[in-house]
Amino acid sequence: MTARRRAVALRSLLLIGLVALLAACGGTDIEERPLDALSPDGPIARAQDDLWRLVFPIAVVVFILVQGLIIFAVIRFRDRGTGEMPKQIEGNTRLEILWTVIPALILAVIAVPTVTTIFELDGEPPVDERLDVTVVGKQYWWQFEYPDEGFFTANEITVPVDTPVHLHLDGTPEYEMPDGSVQPDPEQDQLVLHSFWVPRLAGKKQYMPGSDRFLTIQADEPGRYLGNCAEFCGLSHANMRIRVNAVEPDEYEQWVAEQSQEAESFEGEDSAAARGEELFGVNCVSCHNIDGHPDNQGIRIGPDLTHFNSRPEYGGAIFDVEDDEQLADWIRNSPAEKPGSQMQPFPDLTDDEIDDLISYLRTLD
Numbered sequence: 362m363t364a365r366r367r368a369v370a371l372r373s374l375l376l377i378g379l380v381a382l383l384a385a386c387g388g389t390d391i392e393e394r395p396l397d398a399l400s401p402d403g404p405i406a407r408a409q410d411d412l413w414r415l416v417f418p419i420a421v422v423v424f425i426l427v428q429g430l431i432i433f434a435v436i437r438f439r440d441r442g443t444g445e446m447p448k449q450i451e452g453n454t455r456l457e458i459l460w461t462v463i464p465a466l467i468l469a470v471i472a473v474p475t476v477t478t479i480f481e482l483d484g485e486p487p488v489d490e491r492l493d494v495t496v497v498g499k500q501y502w503w504q505f506e507y508p509d510e511g512f513f514t515a516n517e518i519t520v521p522v523d524t525p526v527h528l529h530l531d532g533t534p535e536y537e538m539p540d541g542s543v544q545p546d547p548e549q550d551q552l553v554l555h556s557f558w559v560p561r562l563a564g565k566k567q568y569m570p571g572s573d574r575f576l577t578i579q580a581d582e583p584g585r586y587l588g589n590c591a592e593f594c595g596l597s598h599a600n601m602r603i604r605v606n607a608v609e610p611d612e613y614e615q616w617v618a619e620q621s622q623e624a625e626s627f628e629g630e631d632s633a634a635a636r637g638e639e640l641f642g643v644n645c646v647s648c649h650n651i652d653g654h655p656d657n658q659g660i661r662i663g664p665d666l667t668h669f670n671s672r673p674e675y676g677g678a679i680f681d682v683e684d685d686e687q688l689a690d691w692i693r694n695s696p697a698e699k700p701g702s703q704m705q706p707f708p709d710l711t712d713d714e715i716d717d718l719i720s721y722l723r724t725l726d
């Protein structure tokens with residue numbers, strides 16, 4: 362390496378370090394907790410992890426014992442070229458009893474805590490102590506509804522710490538229209554299998570079209586718990602992420618109050634946001650709900666955007682919400698940004714119109 366090359370390499374290294382440092386500083390104050398099935402951060406995940414901690418060492422001992430005996434037998438009793446038949450032990454009653462009873466005992470020991478935990482986790486937390494959230498797995502994003510509070514979010518839920526969150530994985534979704542009538546979700550017959558997985562809070566649970574399934578998650582401490590769809594569901598299976606923001610109860614109440622508010626309307630004003638709002642009424646209300654938009658139709662084929670700008674990520678939580686350029690690309694041609702996206706491209710919108718739409722989306726806090 363020449364001195365110059367070395368200087369360049371050193372400079373790049375310093376730059377990488379600086380960028381990493383800045384990235385670490387730039388994050389929100391809520392701690393991000395990446396996917397990790399071995400670090401339970403709540404009572405449900407811990408109950409499941411305790412089982413694993415019991416079963417895994419037993420499995421390791423059995424594995425080493427069995428493999429050890431096989432290696433021992435292969436070496437000790439190998440064919441030494443004498444042509445002699447080794448001693449046969451077929452039908453040895455003592456051995457047969459031994460290798461039936463030992464595994465049966467091991468399984469019995471494992472079965473007791475396993476079955477107890479299964480029943481424990483199957484129980485529903487009491488209605489007045491839990492938070493209910495209805496989950497619908499779409500292609501390829503998660504719709505979350507807070508039925509008691511009456512609002513929707515996408516890919517991301519905020520929950521209070523130390524509170525059981527009772528998730529209803531709803532395979533026959535329907536929702537209330539602005540006129541009060543209840544309609545089946547227009548996408549009901551296109552639903553496919555998914556699996557809800559936020560490993561630090563609970564094990565996986567299948568989302569099954571046509572049936573109801575339930576899963577409780579609970580977090581001990583504030584944090585942003587990451588998750589993902591864990592059942593191959595199509596083109597953007599890997600772009601179907603989940604975020605669970607666990608916050609202190611007062612912060613949760615404040616969040617609920619904010620999410621319950623309608624979006625501001627700019628009707629009649631002469632501004633970019635007003636033009637964006639109008640464009641939204643022409644192009645987007647056929648799929649997106651925005652409470653407070655003058656032309657809102659209450660349709661939720663795509664994510665509810667009433668508080669779009671309050672979520673740090675969008676599109677299955679893979680894109681940074683603050684990136685204007687990325688958002689423009691998304692509106693122009695979302696399937697080109699996220700394979701299999703069910704949002705139609707808008708090749709006829711001009712750059713100015715897209716800027717106006719983004720100005721409007723930015724007001725949706």
Ligand code: HEC
Pocket residue numbers: 500501502515641644645647648649662663664666669672674675676677678692699701702703704705707718722
């Ligand atoms: C045919 C229905 C449809 C129309 C029309 C439509 N969208 Fe979408 N939109 C979707 C779907 C479905 C998604 C979710 C895509 C995904 O994440 O895979 C989406 C996602 C989005 C998102 C990301 C939301 C999030 O939180 O992930 C934004 C922003 C958005 N659309 C804006 C618009 C705008 C602006 C228009 C009008 C120019 C529009 N959409 C028109 C169906 C539609």
Ligand SMILES: [Cu+2]
Pocket residue numbers: 498501554555556590591592593594598601
């Ligand atoms: Cu999926």
